[in-house]
Amino acid sequence: MRERHSVFEHIDWWLVIIFLLLVVMGWLNIYAAVYDENHGSIVDMHVKYGKQMAWILAGLFLGLIVLLIDGKFFSQFAYLIYIFCILLLIAVIFTGKEISGSKSWFQFAGIALQPGEFAKMGTALALAKFLSKNETDIRKRKELFVAICLILFPSVLIFLEHDTGSAIVFFSFIFVLYRAGLSEKLVIGFVLVPLLAVLSLLINKFIILGFLFIIALFFFLYSKRKIRNIILISLVYLGSAGFVFSVDYAVNHILEPHQRVRVNVLIGKEIDLKGAGYNVNQSLIAIGSGGAWGKGFLKGTQTKYNFVPEQSTDFIFCTVGEEWGFAGSFVVVGLFIALLIRIILVAERQRSRFSRFYGYGVASIIFFHFMINIGMTLSLIPVIGIPLPFFSYGGSSLWAFTLLLFIFIRQDSYRYELL
Template sequence: MNNQRSLFFNVDWIIILIYLALCVIGWFNIHAAVYDPLHPSILDLSTNYGKQFLFIITALLLGSIILLLDGKFFSSLSPVFYGVTLVLLVVVLIVGRNVGGNQAWIPLGSFRLQPSEFAKFSTCLLLAHYISSSNLKMSDIKMIGICLLILLIPTALIMLQPDTGSALTFTSLVFALYREGLSGYILIIGATAIALFVLTLLFNKLLLVGIIVGLAALILILFRRSRRFVIPISLVAVGCILFIFSVNFAYQNILEAHQRNRIDVILGKINDPRGQGYNLNQSKIAIGSGGLWGKGYLQGTQTKYDFVPEQSTDFIFCTVGEEWGFAGSLVVVGLYLTMLLRIVNLAERQRSSFTRIYGYGVASILFFHFFINIGMTIGLVPVIGIPLPFLSYGGSSLWSFTILLFILLKLDSNRMGVV
């Protein structure tokens, strides 16, 4: 009885209430997005909104089971979880069902399991387990190499599906590594690479090379009395120039045609609202038409007449924007930001380094999904096809995010018992 009372009082109920609110909001918006007049009941199990209700109930059961388990269970078995998800990622490449060009689902009767979703929490667990149990520092090359290997293996397997959106999610875990001591220069290099990639697609390469050479020369002139800057600055300039000349090759030979088209639409290189830019254009129309207060529940015309593809999954935020307006969208964004800040607060108050690292991993993954998903619906980032946590339709995504979050809640509930 004491253990049950302790569990009840120690669990962070603020996060659980936000989680429940997002699940309910998602359920009602899925009902609006794929509403069928022949099956009006939101509890009709023959529809996607009826199935989402079952997914929510089973997710709550999963979360309850996690809270009843011993917190040490997740740390000690993290290599097993990681290994199982890697096996599933290999299996899906052999027997998986191809949907929308991605062989990412294992058919299990009428249900389809997406292993890439579950790889997120298992990778977080193993990363936290390895860093917390190692005597090496994050500045050590061996530590960095093994952490990158842990991230790259599932990323590579997911890229073979190919599911670029899910694969990119693992890059967000670099923020958890940064919290543990990874050099900030790594983040600067990453940000610089992204900026150069975009600029190379927009402007002439020789112009960019000229700017880089000019900036390097200016810096060397300003610091001409310090010769130790000459070699590093020269190497940085050469590296940037080589990267610029490699962008077009990577763009044409690594990215798929539809991925290039989506980037071109965002950058304004393609203006095709009826073709390549159709999804984004309809998404922006739906959100913008909602105005301040929205058109009302089940009253969205863009939603009702299926103008926006994948509106119950990747583009669920369009329904929020159209039917609940700016006010409703602000509430949803506010709930996510509150949850993320609360998770970071939970991570920082931990006595266990394992829980702290895992907590930052959870925050990184949820933030990546939140930012990219909403960003792609309003035209800030290319459409890469990832779900909005707890709102988008789908059992695999809801269960995996639930497991990801509730493991942290369980570990946090035991924090006072950590010596």
């Protein structure tokens, strides 16, 4: 082991700089979103930007501590941290405070903490730990099962807290499993099955069958024309057809009417302009009205006059779109993509399998949040309330993402200490 000061020599400054940029831009947009001419002070702890400033400073402090912790700590205590997170998730079900419909908050000393946010980090650590064992082969059914259990356990607990958005994020770990060697067919199936289910509710079933037939024909023409392949293609085709009909039947005949409405709203078949639809519509108006260069800092009318709900948390990207226009939106999207690619590249240079898989876990979580959150404000994805990493207002989310990223930065800076 080398001396302490070397930690900073091997830090990946790209990650740190992008992180800082995102946090500062996030704060500026929160400031704009809740800005009120009559309320001047920046450090006022009664307004959101004042609090967020405190969260940021505390988050930086946490990040610094992480960088100073021994490099082996996180791999050695990965399971312990995971178990600790699970215990918190269970505890919050019984003792938690209900905030806007989800019972996922601990409250003490005036600070509300959401263990669900930290559970993502715990799961990423535990999954990386499990996959980094030499004997683990994800292609084996038993070990795949264990990995999936590690992922689903916290997800189900969070689902029970009625925080569906955060629960869905755990599906992002499919990237980690994919990188660890999960069969491509399973990954594709994992993506295609839900897609087919949604499509079968949205589009005329016979059109889908037609498309599936063309795809089957394509496979048939480009595969070796053995009896086995023909039978396989036919079976998959018939199976898909049966799946399409059964999903439709299940939704329209088995589900209760109110459940059916929820499904329809989720897939965008029913537009609810007073509820979720209103938010998306106002969000689109905010972003769309930004034009090429935006309306200018603090000049967004949609955000300033509260037309966009949840504008400092889930819909923070609206403020970016409205006040900074296409230019600003492009920069933010670009920074996220740069961050994600940098994480993957850094992960790939790790000698430690733990660090690499953890890196993939970090990228997966940030990517999912990024994709769902911005996709939602752009009306490309149904409204699922999860924050935009480093941007959205909220201590738990900011701290959790800071820890998540800085543990990875710490692992990376530690790579030379390994043989």
